[in-house]
Amino acid sequence: xxxxxxxxxxxxxxxxxxxxxxxxxxxxxxxxxxxxxxxxxxxxxxxxxxxxxxxxxxxxxxxxxxxxxxxxxxxxxxxxxxxxxxxxxxxxxxxxxxxxxxxxxxxxxxxxxxxxx
Amino acid sequence: xxxxxxxxxxxxxxxxxxxxxxxxxxxxxxxxxxxxxxxxxxxxxxxxxxxxxxxxxxxxxxxxxxxxxxxxxxxxxxxxxxxxxxxxxxxxxxxxxxxxxxxxxxxxxxxxxxxxxxxxxxxxxxxxxxxxxxxxxxxxxxxxxxxxxxxxxxxxxxxxxxxxxxxxxxxxxxxxxxxxxxxxxxxxxxxxxxxxxxxxxxxxxxxxxxxxxxxxxxxxxxxxxxxxxxxxxxxxxxx
Numbered sequence: 001x002x003x004x005x006x007x008x009x010x011x012x013x014x015x016x017x018x019x020x021x022x023x024x025x026x027x028x029x030x031x032x033x034x035x036x037x038x039x040x041x042x043x044x045x046x047x048x049x050x051x052x053x054x055x056x057x058x059x060x061x062x063x064x065x066x067x068x069x070x071x072x073x074x075x076x077x078x079x080x081x082x083x084x085x086x087x088x089x090x091x092x093x094x095x096x097x098x099x100x101x102x103x104x105x106x107x108x109x110x111x112x113x114x115x116x117x
Numbered sequence: 118x119x120x121x122x123x124x125x126x127x128x129x130x131x132x133x134x135x136x137x138x139x140x141x142x143x144x145x146x147x148x149x150x151x152x153x154x155x156x157x158x159x160x161x162x163x164x165x166x167x168x169x170x171x172x173x174x175x176x177x178x179x180x181x182x183x184x185x186x187x188x189x190x191x192x193x194x195x196x197x198x199x200x201x202x203x204x205x206x207x208x209x210x211x212x213x214x215x216x217x218x219x220x221x222x223x224x225x226x227x228x229x230x231x232x233x234x235x236x237x238x239x240x241x242x243x244x245x246x247x248x249x250x251x252x253x254x255x256x257x258x259x260x261x262x263x264x265x266x267x268x269x270x271x272x273x274x275x276x277x278x279x280x281x282x283x284x285x286x287x288x289x290x291x292x293x294x295x296x297x298x299x300x301x302x303x304x305x306x307x308x309x310x311x312x313x314x315x316x317x318x319x320x321x322x323x324x325x326x327x328x329x330x331x332x333x334x335x336x337x338x339x340x341x342x343x344x345x346x347x348x349x350x351x352x353x354x355x356x
Contacts, residue, residue, distance in 0.1 A: 050170075
């Protein structure tokens with residue numbers, strides 16, 4: 001929770017922050033760049049502003065969609081790997097704990113061995 | 118790190134998720150929001166284009182198009198594909214939420230006008246039960262949240278599968294905690310069941326979400342997620 005003593009101009013927690021969405025920044029960058037490049041190439045060929053705008057808009061949507069799908073797939077794979085590694089660590093901790101509780105007290109045997117040697 | 122586990126003034130976004138269910142809900146929201154914004158931009162652009170191009174001052178001659186098989190196929194298949202793209206992760210999450218796991222802890226939640234009571238019947242001879250009332254404004258301490266703090270919090274262990282059984286004694290209430298991704302109506306005469314798995318420690322705030330009378334806005338919910346050792350200590354202190 002934010003400190004209630006901060007001023008309203010500094011407290012922006014209430015805003016919806018799309019930049020926090022994973023893959024948002026990459027999608028916007030690739031989409032806008034791809035759309036601008038395609039639009040510029042179209043304008044260079046046809047000198048028609050409306051066709052340029054059509055190509056730029058649909059190019060932006062296309063590039064951003066592809067970027068979004070690929071980035072979200074990587075994000076899901078990463079999360080899945082993180083979850084599996086966490087589960088493995090938990091199992092290892094439980095296994096080690098179980099082994100420690102069952103370990104016999106060999107201090108007497110070790111003492112006798114040291115005496116012999 | 119400061120977590121957003123309570124409502125903020127004029128808040129528009131989600132609270133930080135504390136359970137796998139809520140994480141899934143937030144991720145699904147991101148996926149669908151992208152599709153929505155893309156469709157919105159495309160529709161607005163096409164609409165503006167058509168309004169500008171086919172204005173009567175620029176197109177005095179009326180053209181009658183009788184064939185358009187390709188465009189009709191496109192505008193039929195495209196929404197179908199979009200809906201399938203939305204439906205696949207949505208159904209996956211829906212069925213994942215209904216997955217049943219043998220719970221380690223069972224807690225009963227009973228809604229009253231206008232407070233909540235919690236029962237932990239697995240411990241001791243008579244179990245543990247207590248009521249949870251909202252703390253009034255005049256009794257709040259510095260740093261407390263107005264109309265959200267309660268006198269007795271619900272304490273739950275983290276990293277444990279928990280079963281919540283909900284009912285009500287009078288009218289329909291709704292036990293809702295956004296950070297946990299839980300919202301369940303408590304219906305008198307009926308027992309509802311919800312499963313929860315809290316991933317991190319914290320204090321999670323919620324409010325009654327079904328209009329239940331005069332003080333419907335004054336029966337908040339506070340869940341405190343603690344480690345298993347802390348939970349055991351709390352249980353021992355209560356027995």
